[in-house]
Amino acid sequence: MAVDPRTPVIVGVGQFTERIDDPGYRGMSAVDLAAAAVTAALADTGADSAAVAAAIDTVFGLRQFEISGPMPAVLGKSNNYPRSVMRRVGGDPARVVLEPVGGQGPQKLVTEAGALIVGGDADVVMIMGSEPGSTAKYFASRDDKPDFTEDVDGQLEDRGHQIFNYIDEYTVAHGLTGAPVQYGLLDNARRARLGLGVAQYRHQMAELFAPMSKVAAKNPFSSSPVERSVEEVETVTDENRMICDPYPRLLVARDTVNQGAAAILMSVEAARGLAVPEHKWVYLHGHSDLVEQPLLARADLGASPAAVHAAGEALRVAGIAVDDIATFDLYSCFPFPVFVICEALGLATDDPRGLTLTGGLPYFGGPGNSYSLHGIAETVSRMRDTPGEFGLVGANGGIMSKYSVGIYSTTPVDWRTSRSADLNAQIAERPAVPVVKTPDGAGTIETYSVRYDWPVRTGIIVGRLDADGSRFMATTEDADLVALMSDGDPLGAKVTVTPTDNGNRAVLR
Incomplete structure (x- = not known):
């Protein structure tokens, strides 16, 4: 099939992992890890690496944990992460972007890059991410800390960490x-x-x-x-x-990792001009990027309409059914996101196709906002090995707050648009649960967690007031209630909640 020359194709992917117990452990920075992955992606194109690096006009960088909030980077950081990486590989892009927090970011950026290429606003795009959490932890208590500070001149479009899209003073005060x-x-x-x-x-x-x-x-x-x-x-x-x-x-997702990943997209005409072999080209057949309601507003905290609709819309855009998918890589920071997509797609949790190509965030590793870039890299490689098959990547961000889906194949296809904007408007208009910040009286536990990672074991509660059904948050160190939450089942338990100057407190009643 002949496609429009502006059609985007993924032509190179790369990954890199450094383990603390590796004989050659080097204690690499976020920039070094990303540069290793970018170098691998350039080589993966099968074209001249230097020529491809020089042709990259747009770079999207994913944030590391150390720059994903107001906390300092304890080992130092680059003031311009994407340009620091590109200087190591001989690139000087016209535009570099630092993406906000969110594990949906890699897939969302593939879609964004594809739209830029189709629209003529970019020709060759690099997406990169890395996470040096293991090295940061390794050196935390040592005197011989490296200094990863870099100062690089040049343009940077920093979209901000935007972490407060997911949390606020109320949720933080109650242990979230x-x-x-x-x-x-x-x-x-x-x-x-x-x-x-x-x-x-x-x-x-x-x-x-x-x-x-x-x-x-x-x-x-x-x-x-x-x-x-x-x-x-x-x-x-x-x-x-x-x-x-x-x-x-x-x-639990393993966040103390040293990992990097990268992907290169370009137009078909750019791929031909740079002599990228066609067997390297992988097309994005379907995509969708959706945003969930704020956490406490959701009618059912045990569901995610945005993720469900994102999966369905990506399949619709691709014009295929779930039975046509050969591989899946579903974001697996915890079981909940995987369960949601399995239910949405009618997948058995033991589907013989498997639910991951990497090995999942608790075992492969959970490199912050860039995990799904590894999932995309694995999917691209698998699609090349099995031409004509389809691979689905599901990427989740925030507190099940944003979900992006991509469907990949070597089968040529022109760029297709999704209805994500309309679907997002529909999700935003769903009925919301009223939230009371200073509840006082009788209530019922709707859901909960227990923090074993705090000095004092503490129960975290989302409940409903008996008087009007409004939703509240509370914490508890009450011995009887914490015992029920740790060793029994507090769902539906009756509590009394009282506001204090430092948040709401709950006890059994």
């Missing part, structure tokens, strides 16, 4: 700091909707995730290439300690 406790609320809300017990649900989560570790064990880019059994994943031990209810450690 960090992904495990945030997603704990969602998984326990889903468990409530399904009417499952604590042990039954944990077993289902372990059955969902343990097979991913088998993939990670065979992936040379994995941070933890160890196969785990269902029993290992679900059994709480000193090694597999509880982090935040309902998750022991082996159900």
Whole structure:
């Protein structure tokens, strides 16, 4: 099939992983990790790497954890991450962008880059990401810390971290700091909707995730290439300690990693001009980028309409059905996002096609906002190996706040647009639950988590006031209530909630 010469194609992907226990461990910076992945992506094009690097006119950089909020980068950072990386590989792009926080970012940027190329606003685009969390942790208590500070001149479009799109003073005051406790609320809300017990649900989560570790064990880019059994994943031990209810450690994204990934997109005419072999070209057949309602406004905290619609819309744009998909890489920071997409697509959690190509965030690694760039890299490689098949990538950001889906294949296809804007408007207009900031009186626990990672074990509660059904947040250190939340099942439990100067407190009644 002859396609429009402005049609975007992915022509190069690259990954890099450095482990603390590697014999050649170098303690690389975020810039160094990304540069290694970019170098691999340039070579992967099968064209002249220097010529491709020189032709890159637009670069999108994904934020590391260390620049994803107001906290300082303890080992220093570049003032212009994308340009620091490109200088290492001989590139000098006209435009560089630093993307906001969000794990949906890699897939969202593939769609954005594709639209720029189709519209004639870019010809050759690089997307890059990296995460040096293991190195930051390794040097945290050492005196011989490296200094990763770099000052680079040149244009930078910094879109800001935008972390406060996901959290605010109210949620932070009630313990929603960090992904495990945030997603704990969602998984326990889903468990409530399904009417499952604590042990039954944990077993289902372990059955969902343990097979991913088998993939990670065979992936040379994995941070933890160890196969785990269902029993290992679900059994709480000193090694597999509880982090935040309902998750022991082996159900939590592994964020202390040193990983980098990159992808290169260009127009068909640019690919021909740079002599990129056609067997390297992979097309984006379907895509969708949707935004969920704010966390506490959602009618059902155990569901995600945005993710469901994103998956369906990407398939519609691609003109195929879920049975036509050969591979999946579903964002798996915790079980909840995977369960949601499986339900949306009618996938069995033990579908023989598998749910990940990397090995999943707890085992392959969860390199912050850039994980799904690894999923895209694996998908592109697999599509080249099996021409004509389709691979689906599902990328999740925030507190199940944004979801982006891409469908890839070597089969040529012109660029297609999605209805994401209209669908986002429909999601925003869904009925919202009223939230009360200073509740006082009788209430019922709607969902919960327990913070085992705090000095004092603390219960985190989302509840409804009996008087009017409005939603509230509260914390508790009450011995009886914390015991119920840790060792029993507090869903639907009756509590009394009282406002204080430092947030709301709950006790059993």
